[in-house]
Amino acid sequence: MSFQLSDESKKQIEAIFKRYPHKRAATLPILxxxxxxxxxxxxEAEPFVAELVEExxxxxxxxxxxxxxxxxxxxxxYHFQVCHxxxxxxxxxxxxxxxxxxxxxxxxxxxxxxxxxxxTEVECLGACEIAPMMQLNDDYxxxxxxxxxxxxxxxxx
Amino acid sequence: xxxxxxxxxxxxxxxxxxxKNYRDRxxxxxxxxxxxxxxxxxxxxxxxxxxxGLGGAGFPTGRKWAFVPxxxxxxxxxxxxxxxxxxxxxKDKYIxxxxxxxxxxxxxxxxxxxxxxxxxxxxxxxxxxQAEVLEQAIQEAYDNGIxxxxxxxxxxxxxxxxHRGAGAYICGEETALLESLEGxxxxxRMKPPFxxxxxxxxxxxxxxxxxxxxYVPFIIKNGARWFAEMGTERSGGMRLYCVSGHVNxxxxxxxxxxxxxxxxxxxxxxxxxxxxxxxxxxxGGSSSPxxxxxxxDVAAEFDALMKLGTMAGSGGIIVMDEDTCLxxxxxxxxxxxxxxxxxxxxxxxxxxxxxxKILNRMLSGEGRIEDVDHLEEIASGIMGNTICPLGDAAAMxxxxxxxxxxxxFESHALYKKCFDGExxxxxxxx
Ligand SMILES: Cc1cc2nc3c(=O)[nH]c(=O)nc-3n(C[C@H](O)[C@H](O)[C@H](O)COP(=O)(O)O)c2cc1C
Ligand code: SF4
Ligand code: FES
Numbered sequence: 001m002s003f004q005l006s007d008e009s010k011k012q013i014e015a016i017f018k019r020y021p022h023k024r025a026a027t028l029p030i031l032x033x034x035x036x037x038x039x040x041x042x043x044e045a046e047p048f049v050a051e052l053v054e055e056x057x058x059x060x061x062x063x064x065x066x067x068x069x070x071x072x073x074x075x076x077x078y079h080f081q082v083c084h085x086x087x088x089x090x091x092x093x094x095x096x097x098x099x100x101x102x103x104x105x106x107x108x109x110x111x112x113x114x115x116x117x118x119x120t121e122v123e124c125l126g127a128c129e130i131a132p133m134m135q136l137n138d139d140y141x142x143x144x145x146x147x148x149x150x151x152x153x154x155x156x157x
Numbered sequence: 158x159x160x161x162x163x164x165x166x167x168x169x170x171x172x173x174x175x176x177k178n179y180r181d182r183x184x185x186x187x188x189x190x191x192x193x194x195x196x197x198x199x200x201x202x203x204x205x206x207x208x209x210g211l212g213g214a215g216f217p218t219g220r221k222w223a224f225v226p227x228x229x230x231x232x233x234x235x236x237x238x239x240x241x242x243x244x245x246x247x248k249d250k251y252i253x254x255x256x257x258x259x260x261x262x263x264x265x266x267x268x269x270x271x272x273x274x275x276x277x278x279x280x281x282x283x284x285x286x287q288a289e290v291l292e293q294a295i296q297e298a299y300d301n302g303i304x305x306x307x308x309x310x311x312x313x314x315x316x317x318x319x320h321r322g323a324g325a326y327i328c329g330e331e332t333a334l335l336e337s338l339e340g341x342x343x344x345x346r347m348k349p350p351f352x353x354x355x356x357x358x359x360x361x362x363x364x365x366x367x368x369x370x371x372y373v374p375f376i377i378k379n380g381a382r383w384f385a386e387m388g389t390e391r392s393g394g395m396r397l398y399c400v401s402g403h404v405n406x407x408x409x410x411x412x413x414x415x416x417x418x419x420x421x422x423x424x425x426x427x428x429x430x431x432x433x434x435x436x437x438x439x440x441g442g443s444s445s446p447x448x449x450x451x452x453x454d455v456a457a458e459f460d461a462l463m464k465l466g467t468m469a470g471s472g473g474i475i476v477m478d479e480d481t482c483l484x485x486x487x488x489x490x491x492x493x494x495x496x497x498x499x500x501x502x503x504x505x506x507x508x509x510x511x512x513x514k515i516l517n518r519m520l521s522g523e524g525r526i527e528d529v530d531h532l533e534e535i536a537s538g539i540m541g542n543t544i545c546p547l548g549d550a551a552a553m554x555x556x557x558x559x560x561x562x563x564x565x566f567e568s569h570a571l572y573k574k575c576f577d578g579e580x581x582x583x584x585x586x587x
Contacts, residue, residue, distance in 0.1 A: 019316075019318045019320075021232075021358060022339070022340075022358060024339060024340035024341075025338060025339050025340045025358075026340065027340030027341075028320070028321065028322070028323055028337065028340060029320065029321065031323070032282070032321055032323070053340060055340075059341075062341075062342055063340070063341065063342055066325065066342035066343065067282070067322070067323035067324050067325050067342075067343075068323070068324035068325065069282045069283070069323040069324035070323055070324075081283075084489070085244045085443070085489065085493055086244050086245065086402075086439075086443050086475060086486060086489050086490055086493070087244065087245055087401035087402050087407075087475055089485070089486070089489045090401075090402045090403060090475070090477060090481065090486070091402070091403075123242075123244070123326065123493055123496060123497065124242065124243075124244035124245070124246075124443075124493070125283050126241045126242065126246065126247045126249075126250055126281065126283070126284070127247055127250070128244070128245055128246075128247055128399065128401035128402075128407065128473070128475075129247055129399065129400075129401055129407040129408045129409065130407075131401060131402075131407065135283060138285040138286055139286065140286075
């Protein structure tokens with residue numbers, strides 16, 4: 001199956017190239033565009049990006065695997081990325097993660113069978129003032145409590 | 158609510174991601190002034206202000222700018238470091254979303270001083286919403302003739318682009334950041350050559366932290382002396398302290414660099430919840446060695462903290478109350494650096510892995526007393542033996558916690574529980 005991209009995404013990619021004197025510098029921004037449209041980076045995207053930036057596909061793969069934000073498999077519609085680094089830890093991140101795991105009946109690192117929820121433990125997100133906190137898709141939420149988690153889940157069910 | 162005094166805080170509180178709000182407060186007057194000076198005069202002014210890099214290393218900003226070769230035949234780049242990933246640090250987020258135009262003005266002045274016509278802002282990938290705000294403010298600056306072919310109507314052109322990272326702490330290290338910007342995995346480069354000579358796309362490049370640049374307009378506007386006089390002999394001004402952990406009012410506080418840790422924690426961040434005592438304070442992001450409660454009357458400033466064997470770093474102050482298990486905290490901290498090691502050099506890759514494993518073993522109650530010395534040996538073996546300072550950043554907390562709180566770790570190794578005596582008493586007895 002060949003790799004498909006919407007016209008909107010293609011337009012964005014064209015604009016990206018104008019920002020850099022070298023094509024390869026567009027690699028990360030292009031991968032972001034692809035992930036935004038597909039929810040992850042499908043394997044077929046690798047040769048596609050490689051051709052665009054004029055690098056061998058293995059270099060693209062290397063980049064995808066290096067950065068934690070690039071997903072190589074589809075993940076849940078709602079991605080709970082809970083911070084477990086020092087400031088969040090001091091304010092009870094561990095309990096928050098356990099509560100979320102119990103409520104969703106999945107462990108961190110897993111996706112629910114209905115593809116609705118994924119939990120990932122992540123490192124400091126630069127929001128320690130609202131510890132314990134998480135990123136739910138694109139948004140930062142904190143300080144978290146069990147009640148707040150329950151409230152959020154109720155809205156998403 | 159945080160204070161309304163200061164330099165950047167009043168802008169943050171009056172929504173200076175919107176051009177009009179920034180203009181109402183005299184915005185972009187400093188850039189006009191700078192563009193009528195010579196680049197060397199601008200560099201001299203910044204140098205005299207004692208502004209030091211607020212990304213963590215504290216290198217004098219003006220001096221760094223002066224390293225860029227004059228009349229380079231290659232283009233010169235300014236790269237703004239908004240990776241903000243050192244645990245305990247969250248100040249740049251406020252600047253890019255609320256004092257956005259001060260950052261843009263700082264970028265204009267810095268670019269003019271070093272002869273750059275292109276600036277890239279490298280922002281951590283997780284800051285999705287924050288990047289949107291930043292992009293909007295930049296667009297507003299273009300639409301109003303502040304950026305582009307003729308900056309503020311003068312004969313100076315500047316393009317500013319936002320480049321998003323994708324989740325990798327190491328990309329905050331300046332050479333890893335440049336690799337990442339070039340579209341590669343973030344593996345730090347050997348130095349020299351330093352970026353000022355050979356940086357982005359092999360061209361002269363200055364990398365500066367967001368906060369460092371945001372102060373530049375005010376130095377130009379009010380003069381170097383004004384900024385220098387707020388600080389010490391070698392560090393000027395104020396900075397944004399990030400206070401987190403066990404405090405009543407976690408948040409960002411802008412204070413002169415002569416402010417002590419005790420004042421920051423008790424007078425500004427509201428003290429410790431439940432009036433508990435403090436056990437430890439990490440003064441400059443999680444890689445800086447912790448201090449004890451009786452050491453907090455020190456100015457939270459580069460040189461003063463260095464004298465105590467720790468660092469002012471990124472200004473991330475993490476407070477831990479008396480009930481904190483420091484074995485847990487060091488384990489979490491070491492896990493972070495292990496996870497973020499790029500794996501390029503053996504001492505860092507292997508050493509952080511071993512330390513992570515030993516600490517986890519101790520935490521599960523299977524520690525041995527030899528583990529404490531062993532941790533120290535591994536950490537010492539990393540120090541100074543790696544390509545980039547991440548290795549040191551992983552080793553310093555291990556050495557630091559063991560130096561000041563060794564009893565805590567010995568207690569876990571010997572008795573499988575937290576140390577329950579008073580440190581002061583134990584020290585007095587020994
Ligand atoms: C492992 C590591 C991570 C770093 N992370 C950051 C960061 O997130 N933000 C930052 O501004 N500087 C960071 N730095 C410091 C940069 O390498 C560089 O010194 C700084 O961006 C220079 O700007 P300044 O002089 O204005 O501080 C990091 C350094 C190391 C070794
Ligand atoms: S010290 Fe660690 S992070 Fe830095 S280059 Fe070596 S392996 Fe990579
Ligand atoms: S430690 Fe969780 S956001 Fe910083």
